[in-house]
Amino acid sequence: MSTVMQVPTSTSQHSASTSRKKVTTLAFRQKKERGEPITMLTAYDYPTAMAIDKAGIDSILVGDSLAMVVLGYDNTLPVTMEEMLHHARAVARGAKTALLIGDMPFMSYQVSVEEAVRNAGRFLQQGGMDAVKLEGGRDRADAVRAIVGAGIPVMGHIGLTPQSVHQLGGFRAQGKNASAAKRLLEDARILEEAGAFSLVLESVPARLAEYISKHISIPTIGIGAGVGCDGQVLVTHDLLGLFDRFTPKFVKKYANLHDAMNKAFAEYIDDVETKRFPAPEHTVEMSDEEWETFLK
Numbered sequence: 001m002s003t004v005m006q007v008p009t010s011t012s013q014h015s016a017s018t019s020r021k022k023v024t025t026l027a028f029r030q031k032k033e034r035g036e037p038i039t040m041l042t043a044y045d046y047p048t049a050m051a052i053d054k055a056g057i058d059s060i061l062v063g064d065s066l067a068m069v070v071l072g073y074d075n076t077l078p079v080t081m082e083e084m085l086h087h088a089r090a091v092a093r094g095a096k097t098a099l100l101i102g103d104m105p106f107m108s109y110q111v112s113v114e115e116a117v118r119n120a121g122r123f124l125q126q127g128g129m130d131a132v133k134l135e136g137g138r139d140r141a142d143a144v145r146a147i148v149g150a151g152i153p154v155m156g157h158i159g160l161t162p163q164s165v166h167q168l169g170g171f172r173a174q175g176k177n178a179s180a181a182k183r184l185l186e187d188a189r190i191l192e193e194a195g196a197f198s199l200v201l202e203s204v205p206a207r208l209a210e211y212i213s214k215h216i217s218i219p220t221i222g223i224g225a226g227v228g229c230d231g232q233v234l235v236t237h238d239l240l241g242l243f244d245r246f247t248p249k250f251v252k253k254y255a256n257l258h259d260a261m262n263k264a265f266a267e268y269i270d271d272v273e274t275k276r277f278p279a280p281e282h283t284v285e286m287s288d289e290e291w292e293t294f295l296k
Helices: 002-006 011-015 025-034 046-055 081-094 113-125 138-149 162-168 178-194 206-215 257-273 288-295
Strands: 038-042 059-062 099-103 131-133 154-159 198-202 220-223 231-234
Touching: 025 038, 025 099, 046 059, 046 081, 059 081, 081 099, 081 113, 113 131, 113 138, 138 154, 138 178, 154 178, 178 198, 178 206, 198 206, 206 220
Parallel strands: 038 059, 038 231, 059 099, 099 131, 131 154, 154 198, 198 220, 220 231
Antiparallel strands: none
């Protein structure tokens, strides 16, 4: 206990994650009420989830961004329920404190409300998640209501919804004119009424995101939506500079691990080709006596 007390009041305080309680959907609401920003990142594997959890994050999203940043697809549409559950289980093994949210992939909730509830349940039952996220506003209200009715917390997602990339005409900001902004506000209220515990606002004007955040009771999590949201989320591969194909405008790179990895791989290749690796300190030896016995 004394060790925890000695941790200075800075970002390093998050390393004392053992003293943290499990984050719940109630904690999200309480943070909004207190005006404390909610922190959220994506993870798709055990070591990343463990590192993020130890840092003190509030929530980890097993995002369908997996499709692009891990599996190499052009967009999020091809990723399947089985792939999402596989990665959700790995994250659940690594993170014990953060609120874990499984991102429902394309066509896992659009066909019918019954199928939406069944697939949402799989994220909790088979994936070790605490909640699910799905995209869409008023068109998804019935699914949200039914999933919540089954006892599964739901995070909504409006604005730029990547699963509707073809319908939206590409990865474009949303809500930039008055009528579109009003529709987004209505969607936010509809999802709140349907029982969503939180809402992602993606690529919408900052002043609109702040207005929506102030006019609904559930927390908003922004991505490319300004500082006026109740919390923020980024794709971890973007934050770390691991995904080299493109970087969205709203991303702040906190590291450039893609370049660091390239450098390390190039050095390894060079060391092997010039026989500098493995060196004696990386090598198992046999005593001279045993070697002589072997040669007899």
